[in-house]
Amino acid sequence: MSAMSSCLIRLRYEISGRVQGVYFRKTVEDYISFLNSSQKTGITGWVQNSNQGTVIGIVETEDNETKKHIDTIKQFLTKGIETYEVQDPWLKSEKQKFAQKGKIIKVKQAKFDEKKVNERLYKEFIVDKNAKFESFQLI
Structure with missing residues (x-):
């Protein structure tokens, strides 16, 4: 950890739609592993499947210098997302547990569009060309 580090930087996310059974979770794990091995982040x-049929996860770092990599993961997760809305950052119980603030982004009926995704990432990570993400949250 560098001398400039000051707080925990956390990205919480939940993705719904056709995300279970299409290797989406493994895709996220592989992408973060790639960042860690290539960039020493x-x-x-x-990341895990939820009982509600969504994929949920958290990525975090304590180093301000690696915050840009959290932003890179956020961009990776939102590839192909067409619409979103920003909502209240924390539930009341969450505010009591954490001092950090974040944003929740919800996406409604967004389609995964091959044209909007970097071709290399699409070929390496996305198995199902017809995957449709109905909602997405960043917390």
Whole structure:
């Protein structure tokens, strides 16, 4: 950790739509592993399927210098998202647990569009060309 580090930087996300059974979770894990191995980011976190049929996860770092990599992950997760809206950043119970602030982004009926995705990432990471993400949250 550098001398400039000051707080935990955390990205929480939930993606719904056709995201289970299409290797989406593994795609996210592979992408973050790639960033860690190539950029030495020190990003930690997890990703898992939820009982509601969504994919949820958290990525975080304690180093301000690696914040740009969290932003890169956010961009990766939102590739192909056409619309979104920003909502209240934390639930009341969350505010009591964490001092950090974040934004929640919800996406409604966004389609995964091959034209909007970097061709290399599409071929390496996306298995199902017809995947449709109905909602997306960044917390």
